[in-house]
Amino acid sequence: MEIHRYEKLWTVAALLLIVGLIATVTYGAVGPGVTMVDDSGGTVDAQSLGDTEFSDPGVTQVDNNEYEVHVVARQFLFQPGTAEPIRVPANSEVTFYITAADVVHGFELAGTNVNTMAIPGQVAEVTVRFDEPAQYGIVCHEYCGAGHHTMAGQLVVVP
Numbered sequence: 618m619e620i621h622r623y624e625k626l627w628t629v630a631a632l633l634l635i636v637g638l639i640a641t642v643t644y645g646a647v648g649p650g651v652t653m654v655d656d657s658g659g660t661v662d663a664q665s666l667g668d669t670e671f672s673d674p675g676v677t678q679v680d681n682n683e684y685e686v687h688v689v690a691r692q693f694l695f696q697p698g699t700a701e702p703i704r705v706p707a708n709s710e711v712t713f714y715i716t717a718a719d720v721v722h723g724f725e726l727a728g729t730n731v732n733t734m735a736i737p738g739q740v741a742e743v744t745v746r747f748d749e750p751a752q753y754g755i756v757c758h759e760y761c762g763a764g765h766h767t768m769a770g771q772l773v774v775v776p
């Protein structure tokens with residue numbers, strides 16, 4: 618039996634599409650890129666954050682130009698960030714550890730590539746460099762209840 622030339626071509630094209638699709642999905646799953654659900658910082662007991670490293674959330678200096686910031690997201694504020702801005706110095710490397718106390722929230726530093734979910738029981742870890750003094754808005758981008766649209770904060774990179 619003879620296969621028509623165009624049929625052959627289309628079969629090859631279809632196979633290439635399938636391989637391409639699998640490659641894309643695989644890359645999305647294991648490759649670098651945006652992490653949607655992030656528990657790279659480990660887990661934590663959301664019911665008793667007071668007994669964890671999140672008992673007194675805030676900025677900690679860990680080296681010359683290195684800082685850690687523990688952030689708790691809860692309905693409907695960031696702690697710290699909402700009542701008072703998170704303050705870190707310019708020319709610093711800052712690692713955020715973010716978790717949620719009640720429901721799923723988002724933590725986006727508008728204008729940077731810091732963008733993660735904040736999930737009860739999980740700790741999202743994100744490291745970013747701040748070279749220049751600046752101000753960034755912190756936005757919750759996961760619907761978390763009636764006050765979701767008011768849930769925001771601020772980060773100030775001080776000179």
Ligand code: CUA
Pocket residue numbers: 690691692693721722723757758759760761762764765766768
């Ligand atoms: Cu928190 Cu939306």
